[in-house]
Amino acid sequence: MTQVGGRWRVSRPWPAQLRPIVHSYAGYWEAAASPYRVRLVPTGRAVVVISLGEPFAQIRRRLGDASPNSQVTGSLVAGLEDGPRVCDHPGGQEAIRLELTPLGAYRLFALPMSELTNRVVELRDVLGPEAAMLVEQLAATSDWGARFDLLDRALAARLEHGPRPAPEVSHAWRLLCRAGGAIPVGRIAAEVGWSQGYLVRRFTEQVGLTPKMSARVLRFHRAMSLLTGERAHLTEVAAACGFYDQAHLNREFRALAETTPGQLAAARVAEGALALSGAGPPSS
Known part of the structure; x- marks a missing residue:
């Protein structure tokens, strides 16, 4: 408690x-x-x-x-x-x-x-x-x-x-989670043995978001977790999470959370x- x-x-x-x-x-x-x-x-x-x-x-x-x-x-x-x-x-x-x-x-x-x-x-x-x-x-x-x-x-x-979720969808979700979203959808499709279009349809049905959007959310969530830790630096977080640069990190935070990385790092998050x-x- x-x-x-x-x-x-x-x-x-x-x-x-x-x-x-x-x-x-x-x-x-x-x-x-x-x-x-x-x-x-x-x-x-x-x-x-x-x-x-x-x-x-x-x-x-x-x-x-x-x-x-x-x-x-x-x-x-x-x-x-x-x-x-x-x-x-x-x-x-x-x-x-x-x-x-x-x-x-x-x-x-x-x-x-x-x-x-x-x-x-x-x-x-x-x-x-x-x-x-x-x-x-x-x-x-x-x-x-x-x-x-x-x-x-x-x-x-x-x-x-x-x-039961399709084994291919379960595997695709595991790949995304392990990579923190930093993995191309085409590579996931090749590994599970489905066409990219078929993967997108089945994955979206059972997960709720497309593989591409899921990757964005998982990458954002990983960055958020790093930013709320001690001595987090924006450039290091951007590189660790697979963003192109700090500007890309800023754009994704605006798009997904309507906030900036700095504001989120300073906020109370639970x-x-x-x-x-x-x-x-x-x-x-």
Whole structure:
């Protein structure tokens, strides 16, 4: 159990069955209710937030966005993104947050990940009517260990019946991750034995982003991780992550996160969230 800003975070090792598909797994609650706004930047992961307290007031792709994704949202699923989204919360948050690999989410959600790209939808729209029952059970249970037990069983049951990603798509995703996005799509296609066009279609369906955009997001995420470390230098980060130069690095940060590398390095960043106002990073 740790404190993150004005919020408490509790986690535990997740079961072996879930380890290949889960990046992070934690519960959050606020010691004191404080409104906040954050910008969430692309991470190459899908997110599930099970809201046990106050829901988000707004979730939108841009500060001026008035799309349907701006409605009050309770428990939610967020697909992979190729740009930032802004979240407003009124305070009083209590939630469980999961970060999933895109292919793990494909198995768990049992639908094409391309249908969730750049979207935030209600949990029940993905998991069906049983989602409401699960949220009620979790909210009625005050012990975090018991909550995690309930959630583990529900996730394991869905995984048993979920679709298996194509081995070629799984291999393509591994290649991209190992290279931090710094690998040509043509080389990936040659290694998996598919034409480039066929790889793009199948990969996009099961991951949610094209291989090229996935590479950009993974490269950006690696650069972001390096920049938030100690004694990071922009020129060194640009070279290490496969950017042509520092100008290229700057352009990608503007395109994917609407910020600069310097601003991000100076910001408070937790789980892909940059605090814009209020207390600090949320659990989504």
